[in-house]
Each structure stands twice: as structure tokens, then as C-alpha cells.
Amino acid sequence: MRVRTVFLALGAAIGLAASSLPMSVAAVPPPQPGSLTKHEITATYVSGLSSGGFMANQLHVAYSGLFQGAGIFSAGPYDCAQNNLSTALSACMDTVLPRKTPAELEALTRTRASAGTVDPPQNLSGDPVWLFHGTADQTVKTAVNNDLATYYRDFGARVAYDNSSPAGHAWVSPIGPNSCGTSSSPYINKCGTTDPVRDMLTHLFGSVNPAASSLSGKLVQFDQNTYVPGGNAASVSMGREGFAYVPRSCETGPCKLMVTLHGCYQYYGLVGNALMDKAFLNEYADTNNMIVLYPQATTLAGNPRGCWDWWGYQSAQYPLKSGPQMTAVVNMVQALRDGSTPTPVPECVTASNYAHTLAGRAYASFGLTYALGSNQALGLWNTLTSSSLRQTSPGYWVKC
Known part of the structure; x- marks a missing residue:
């Protein structure tokens, strides 16, 4: 009963949420094989939902010197799961078990910063953070998402929190294929004429130009093995393919970088380009000089739904700077910022x-x-x- 319900929730808990506007836009361009090359990156942000939202928070906290802000759909505070699946399911999604308070997790963050395993949390002060939780979302309970807001506010982040939308557990986009209150594949919803993606980017950047009605950039498909410690993406539950949408303007001029992390059941090997096509990020990327990086997780023993590691299924170091998935994503970011190729780390x-x-x-x-x-x-x-x-x-x- 409870176990079955909780595991069904895990599948959803790692999906995404969306919004809507009556409009038609061009599909994401077909991927072009290539590599991550140096661009003039002026600022770096991270976004995601559910497992991708937990991962986005981990990256922002552990690498607060690198990321300037975060946009998170339906997730909880830093290391809520405490390297324990039962805690993840029953305390950090559902709330039938006790969980660490925001204050306790803040103290843990400071301790880790003192040890050098995460960046100083003082970096979070003043960072823009945009949070979203739909009233029909029963996958990650409202109280858990509220803890995330408290965690960020206590560190001085500038938090905007949309918790009034009737959305289910999904990434909310004006071109989402699902109805607003649903929580089902591909976890991208449309909620009337609202545009949470615009709201998120406006809070992060200060202002945004209207979204493009057609796309002029390219979708680069690159080999994630290059960026994973040990050179084996599959060994850390990451797919071989990663993607980056690069607007034409970013080929020659300065651009912001947005790292966007899918949820469970949303990885490329299962739903193809659904998130890249319907998240409504590329349309804003074209008109706001923004590259969008779409790293990809995949399935592994202990991770049958292709979630990002926010509870320790792959490594106990999952929320630290040394976490294998964390390191891989940051290596991708550095490649786009300075053209560097990481030195392969020997496998364990x-x-x-x-x-x-x-x-x-x-x-x-x-x-x-x-x-x-x-x-x-x-x-x-x-x-x-x-x-x-x-x-x-x-x-x-x-x-x-």
C-alpha cells in the first residue's frame, strides 16, 4: 500500500511542470553532432524540476561561486534525503517520516563549507531564486517545497515563490502538451495564459525580451562521456548524449548560460526531445542571448526511472562538489565558459x-x-x- 504509493510517487517526483499561452512556435531543430566549445559566458544559472530541481539546488549550493541563481519546479532543500532512499520517499516527497529542518540543513551546509566540500553559503546571499509548486502537485508535498524557500531565504537569497498555480507535478510552459492539473508523461503542462518560464527568467535576469516565434539557433548533441569522472557516463547513471541549444547570436557575442535538468521519466532515452522542445526555454534563449545546456541522466540499478542523484543511489558524495554527476555537469559548464576539456579521472x-x-x-x-x-x-x-x-x-x- 504505502510502499507502492511511495514508489509511484518517486516516478512522478522526478518529472517537471509547465504553463501556457495560445501560440505556435517552431519545433526544436534536429540535433547536430558536435562538442561543447568556448563561448563568452557572462553569467551561469541552473534550473530543473523534481529530481532535476533537487539537483539544481545541489549544484547552486555546492558551486555557489559558479552559479548566480536558480529556478526550481517542485523540490526540497539541500540534502533533505540524507543519503537514504526511505527518507527521500517518505520525508522529502511525502511527509510521513520526519525530515531535517531547514535550520539543520543550513548548519550542515556551513559545516561542509568549512571542510571545503561545498562553496561558502555566503555566496547565496543576494542570488535570485525562483520557486514553483502547483496546488495539484501531490508528488512533492507543499511543506517540503516551503522548506526549500526557507532554506534559501535564511541564506539571504532573493526568493520569488509561485505556489498558487493549479498545476500538477510538471514543468509549466505556454506550449506544454499536458493539461494544467495533470502529473503524467512527459511532465510538461500548460496552465491557461500563464508563462512561468517568463516569470522565472525575469526574476533571474531582471528583465527579458519576448520569446521568439521561431528558432534560429542550433541544437548541439555532444558525448557526455568526455565530462564524467572516469569517462564512463553510464557508470554514474548518465546518458551518452547531452545537448546544448546555442542561439545564432551566441556564436559571436556574449551570452548567459542556463543549465536545465530534466526530471525522472524525462530523460532523452525515454521521451526523446520532449523537454527541449516544449520547455519554452529555447524561444527565450533566441531573444535574450542565452545558451541552454540540457545534460541527461539515464537508468541504472537503483535508479530505474532515470532520475538525477539526490538521495545517494550512485554515490554518497552526491550533494558535494566531488559528486560524480555534479562534477560532470560542472565540467560541461566549464567547457562552455573556457573551452576546457577535463582530465579523465580514473574509475573507482x-x-x-x-x-x-x-x-x-x-x-x-x-x-x-x-x-x-x-x-x-x-x-x-x-x-x-x-x-x-x-x-x-x-x-x-x-x-x-
Whole structure:
């Protein structure tokens, strides 16, 4: 009963929301194989909904020195899930279990900043943050979204919060294919004549020009393996293909960058270009000098719905700067900002502590195991205790 309901909710909880206007626009152009090249980026923002919204918040918090603001549809505060699926489902979407308060999560953020695993939260002060939660959205409960607003306000962000729309769990766009109150694939809704995308961009940028009625830019399809630590996107539940919409004006002049993260059941391998076509971002990109980066997650054991990692299904470091998905997205951003290509990070090797010692990746002392070179403690020396290690230089291994 409860378990089935909660898992159905997880599928939705990682979708998106939309708005509407009676208009017709050209479809997103067909993708052109290419790579992420250097552009003159003046500011970088992040947006997303549900799992993409949680991920957008993680990126904004962990890399607050890089991102200048965020637009989030239906999500909760930073690291609400605490590396626990049950907490994610029953406390950070539904509210049948207790969850960390915004104040507790703010203290956690400060502690992590002191350790250098996230940027200083003082950077969030003054940042524009736009939040959306529909009254028909039962996937992520209102109280959880309210916590996100409180978290940001307590750090001094300039928060605009639209919580009066009758929308379901979806990205709301003037050209969304679904009716306003629904929560179903492809999780892009239309709500009368409202345009939350315009509202979001106006709050983030200060003002926006009207959306284009046809698109003149190009959709670049690039290989995400290039930007993932270890060079294997599938290993961190990311798809091979990523996309970037580049307006013609951005080929030669300065532009803003918007990173947009899909929700569960919204990844390219399942719904194709639905979000890129109907989110109504490209239309504003053309008239407001804005590149839109669309990274892609995919399915993996423990992540059958293709969600972004906001509860630790892929790595316990998921909300930190060192999180594999976080690092990959930031590597994409840096490629667009300065043309850099990341140095491949060796893949993690997961094995029993006993196997690590046999392979020369670790050594044992008095029944305990330590990583060779770094001397990091790995726990008991036996075949039942496992660790993940990567080699950063010859004979030097560290925990992943």
C-alpha cells in the first residue's frame, strides 16, 4: 500500500511542470553532432524540476561561486534525503517520516563549507531564486517545497515563490502538451495564459525580451562521456548524449548560460526531445542571448526511472562538489565558459578489502585495511567488507 504509493510517487517526483499561452512556435531543430566549445559566458544559472530541481539546488549550493541563481519546479532543500532512499520517499516527497529542518540543513551546509566540500553559503546571499509548486502537485508535498524557500531565504537569497498555480507535478510552459492539473508523461503542462518560464527568467535576469516565434539557433548533441569522472557516463547513471541549444547570436557575442535538468521519466532515452522542445526555454534563449545546456541522466540499478542523484543511489558524495554527476555537469559548464576539456579521472574499483590487498591497492595491519599510499582507513580486513578506491598516481590509492 504505502510502499507502492511511495514508489509511484518517486516516478512522478522526478518529472517537471509547465504553463501556457495560445501560440505556435517552431519545433526544436534536429540535433547536430558536435562538442561543447568556448563561448563568452557572462553569467551561469541552473534550473530543473523534481529530481532535476533537487539537483539544481545541489549544484547552486555546492558551486555557489559558479552559479548566480536558480529556478526550481517542485523540490526540497539541500540534502533533505540524507543519503537514504526511505527518507527521500517518505520525508522529502511525502511527509510521513520526519525530515531535517531547514535550520539543520543550513548548519550542515556551513559545516561542509568549512571542510571545503561545498562553496561558502555566503555566496547565496543576494542570488535570485525562483520557486514553483502547483496546488495539484501531490508528488512533492507543499511543506517540503516551503522548506526549500526557507532554506534559501535564511541564506539571504532573493526568493520569488509561485505556489498558487493549479498545476500538477510538471514543468509549466505556454506550449506544454499536458493539461494544467495533470502529473503524467512527459511532465510538461500548460496552465491557461500563464508563462512561468517568463516569470522565472525575469526574476533571474531582471528583465527579458519576448520569446521568439521561431528558432534560429542550433541544437548541439555532444558525448557526455568526455565530462564524467572516469569517462564512463553510464557508470554514474548518465546518458551518452547531452545537448546544448546555442542561439545564432551566441556564436559571436556574449551570452548567459542556463543549465536545465530534466526530471525522472524525462530523460532523452525515454521521451526523446520532449523537454527541449516544449520547455519554452529555447524561444527565450533566441531573444535574450542565452545558451541552454540540457545534460541527461539515464537508468541504472537503483535508479530505474532515470532520475538525477539526490538521495545517494550512485554515490554518497552526491550533494558535494566531488559528486560524480555534479562534477560532470560542472565540467560541461566549464567547457562552455573556457573551452576546457577535463582530465579523465580514473574509475573507482570496488572490491572486498581482502581482494584490494591481494591486488596491491591496500595493505592490512592488525586486522584492519588501509589504502596504499594515502593510508586511508577502509575497515576490517576480510572478504565481507568492501571499499571503493581509485588510483590518483602510481602506488597512491584514495577512497572514492
